[in-house]
Amino acid sequence: MSQENDTKTFRYPLRWRIMDALEAALDVLWPRRLSPYSGWALIMPALLLVGILVLGLFQIAESSLHVLDRSTFMPAEEYTLANYEMVADSATYWRVLWRSLLGAGLTVFFTLLLALPYSYIMVRTPSAAVRKALLVALFLPFFIGQVVRAYGILIVLGTSGAVNDVLGLFGVEPVRLLFNFPAVVFGLVQYMLPFAVLMLAPALTAIPRETETAASSLGANWVRTFWHVVIPMAKPGLVGAGLVVGTLSLTDFAMPAMLGGGSQDFIANAIYDQFFRTADQGLGAALALLLVALGSILVGIVIAVFGAGTLGMGGKK
Incomplete structure (x- = not known):
């Protein structure tokens, strides 16, 4: 009932x-x-986006084969490799290229140097309050645009900023901390740090605590355990984070433009200048393809050295 x-x-x-x-x-x-x-239907949006990207690359490649006609300020009709020859013969573009590579390399090094202990503490701390505080501090920058964060760095590192105010308390004259290469690297590290932490945290979480306990029981101190156990086992996360940070830094526009003061341009800034300031779309397209090729070469080197499986948190394949 x-x-x-x-x-x-x-x-x-x-x-x-x-x-x-x-x-x-x-x-x-x-x-x-x-x-x-059904599987093909699910990946159709991704295939569409990739197709649009490939189509855009073909159009950029076609545009790079036309020089700017200075009499009409329109692309010439004939095809030529003059834009690539101009890039190859220009000491300025080689200097920009070297600055971009050096800036990306230094950003990767300092970002991983800071992100690894941050991620380790966030993953291993037994205190829920500390973990939540670290997570909040990690995600807060994502709610602030890159330009706003760059302006914040301008205020902090300015001649009358907080850093120089602190130095003034010790009798140090104001120091020029902005519009130079170290300022650009500092801004890139500050911007890329959350990305690196988010990629390192899963790799460190996958390391069993028992592994570190076993190393300690065999006589290894914390430093030896971290260096010989944690870092090797976290290599997939380190490689993935380094690749993401490196490619994003190499193609960054805002930090070099705002913190470099126009004297520390990266390749992206040179591309912008050719497209929107001098209206030389052919030369800008050649530089854009150079940037794509450079990024692809770096990714290929990483995959060749560490294996494609490393990027998927697996072993070398």
């Missing part, structure tokens, strides 16, 4: 009705006979 009453009082939840309606609509739009192709 009670079972009959429960059946009568049961109400079909609204969310179940919505799911049934969606399932019925899906059966109409995508019949069950097409189920073997």
Whole structure:
């Protein structure tokens, strides 16, 4: 009797009705006979985005083969490699290229140097309050745009900023901390640190605590355990974080433009100048393809050295 009453009082939840309606609509739009192709349907948006990117690269490549006609300020009709020859013969662009590579390399080094202990403490701390505080400090920068953060660095490192105010307390004259290469690297490290931590945290979480305990029981102190156990086992995360930080730093525009003061441009700044200041789209396209090729070469070197499986948190394959 009670079972009959429960059946009568049961109400079909609204969310179940919505799911049934969606399932019925899906059966109409995508019949069950097409189920073997569901995987392709799911990746179609990604394939569309990749296709648009490839199409854009082809258009940039075609534009790079046309020089700027100075009489009409329009691209010339004939095809030529003059833009690539101009880049190859220009000491300025080689200097920009070297600055970009050096800045990306230093950013990777200092970012990983700071991100590794931060991630380790965040993952291993037994205190929930400390973990939450570190997570909040990690995610707060994502709510602030890169330009706003660069302006904040301008204020802090300015001649009358907080750093020089502290130095003034010790009798040190104001120091020029902005519009130089170290300021650009500092800004890039500050910007890239959350990305590196987010990639390192899963790699460190995957390391069993028992491994460190076993190393300690065999006589290894904390430094030896961290150097010989934690870092080697966290190599997939380090490689992935370094690759992401390096490519993002190499292609960054805002930090070199704002913290470099126009004298510390990276390749992205040179591309912007050619497209929007001198209106030389052919030369800008040649520089853009150079940047794409450079990034692809770096990724290829990483995959060749560490293996493609490393980027997926696996071993070398």
